[in-house]
Amino acid sequence: MRAVILKRISWGAFLLVMLASTADAQSRRRGSRTADPEPAPQQPAGAPVTNPATGNTVTPPAAPQQPAQGAQPLSLRQDGVGTPVDTPRKSLRIDGVSEKSPIRDRVPITYDHIREDDKFWEKQIWQVIDVREKMNLPFQYNVEDETGVNQLLINILLQAVKNKEVEAFSPIDDRFSTLMPYQEIMTRLSGEVRTVRSIDPETGEEKLVETRDEFNPETIKQYKIKEVWVFDQEASALKVRILGIAPMVSRVNDDGSVRGSLPLFWLYYPDLRPILARYDVYNQNNDASTMTWEDLFEMRFFTSYVVKEKNAFNRDINSYIKDGVMRLLEGQAIKDKIFNKEQDLWEY
Template structure:
C-alpha cells in the first residue's frame, strides 16, 4: 500500500513540474510578443517622423522656387507709339510716295563678274553727312529715326532678324532676344519686409535709350560686270551697333545687336523718306539713299589681301593705332578705284 502511495506522490510532483514549465514558456512568449509590438510601434513612429521631415523639405524647396523670379517674356520692342493725323498734315499729296516699291536689281551673271570683293563698313551717325540717320521727328508712319524704322519692321514681323554670332544670316532671332540684345531685359530686385528679411524678389525691366545707338555696320559686295562694263555695289546686310560697358561702368567696346538682310528691307526703306535740311521738297527714300550711296562709312574689314579673315582693328601692327586703321581702309578704297580706272584706255 505504501508503494502505491509513493508512486502516486512522485507522479503528482512530475506533472506539477511539467505544468509549471509550460506556464513559464507561455509567459516568456507573451512578453516577447509584447516587446516586438512595442518595437514595431517605435519603427512606425520613426517612420512618421521621417515623413514629417521629408514634407518639411518639400515646403522649403517650394519656397526656394518662389523666391527666384521667372523672367517675363518680352514681346514688344521699345518703339514710340505715334498717333496718325486725323487730317491731311501736308499741303501736297504724298500718298503715292508712301506706296512706292523699289525697282528690281539688274541680274549679274557669275561668268561676267570678273572682280568681286566683300567690304564691311561702319557708319557713324554723328558725322554731318550721316545726320539723316538721327532725324527723330514723328510722322504718320512712325518715328523717323533709322533704328526706329528697323525695330518697327521687326515688331511688325515684316523682316527676319538674325543673330550677330555671324554675318551670314544663319540664326533667326525672336523679338524677346532682340530686346535683350538692345540692352533691355531686366534686373532682379529683392524686396524686404518690416523685419529686414527678403520676402520676395521683383523683376524690373530696364529702359532702352535709342539715341545711344548711333553706329551701324554694313556688309556689301563690290562687283565689276564685264558685260555692262560697270562697277556695282550691292549691300547685303545692316547691323546696329551698341556700346558695351562693364558692371563698374568701364567702356569695353562695341557689339552688333542683330543683322537684317538688306534686300528684305528694300521695300520697307522705299516707304520712308530721309531728312533733307536744305530742301524738304527734294527728299529721297532710304532705299534711294543707300543705292546712290549718299552716306559715309569707314572700311573696317574686307576680303582683299586678308587670308585670315581678320578685321582691320585686329590686324597685327594696327591694333592700337586708330589712325593707321583709318588709312588702311582708305587704301582699300584706292585699290578698288584704281582697278576700275585701269580697265579703261584713254
C-alpha cells in the same frame, strides 16, 4: 422756491429730449442692419492718400481715360524715347502749305541681273556708318512725320522685326546663318526681365511686378554694313551691292570709356529694301524733296570707313593696326584700291 421749481422742470425737459434722441438713434441702427450698406465715399482720382505701410502721403497715378466709342485710342508714347509700340499720333491739321500724300506702297527698283560668268572681279568689304558724322545727320532724325511714323532708322528696323516683315540673324557670324527672335533682341537692348517688390500707393499692399530697363534708341551710334563690289563684264561697270545692315551697341568700361562696339543683329538688305522704300528720310538740304531710306543707301548719301576686307586670315583692320589714325588710312587705302581697279581695267 419758484426758482427751484423752474430749475427742476428744465432739467426734466432736457432728460426727455436726450431719451427721445437715444431711442431714435437705436431705431435707425436696427433699420440699417437689414438695409443694404451705403457705399463708402470715393476720393477723386489723383487725390493724395495716406500709405498705411509707411504713413506718408502719396499721390496715386491717375487712371488712364478710356476713349469714347469710335474715337482714336490715346497714345502712351514718350516723345523721342523708346520704341514706338502703340498707336501712332497723326497730325490733325496740315503741317505745311499743302497736304503730303502718305504713299506707303512704293516698290524699289529691281537690281540688274549679273550672271556668274560676267563677274570679272569681286571684293567684299565691311564698313561702319557713324551717325555723329555731319553727312550722316539723317540717321539721328528722331521725329515723327505727319502720319505718326517715327523716322529713326533703328525704330524702323525693330518695328519690321517685331511685325515679322523681315527676319533678324544672330551676330555670331555675318553670313546670315542663325535666326534671332525679337525677344532675344529686346533682352540684349533692355536686359532681362526683373521681378521687384512694389507697394501699391492706394491700398498699401506689397506685390511683385515685372520690369525691365527702357531702351533709348539714341544710344545706337553706329551701323555696320556688309557689301560687295563687283565688276560686271557685260555692262562694263563696277557695281556695289549692300548685303547686310547691323546696328552696333557699345560696351562701356567701369570708368565710362568705350571698350568697343559689337553688332546687335544682322538684317539681309535685299529683304529689307521694300520696307525701307516705304519710309521717308530727313533731307537736310530741302524739305520739299522727299527721299526714302532705300534711296539713301542706293545713292550712297552717307559717309563710312572700311573696317575689314575679305582676306586670307579673316581678320579686321583693328586686329593688326592699333593706332586709330592708321586704321582710317588703311581703310581709305582699301577704297582707293577698289577705285583704281576699275580705272586699270580701261584701255585708251
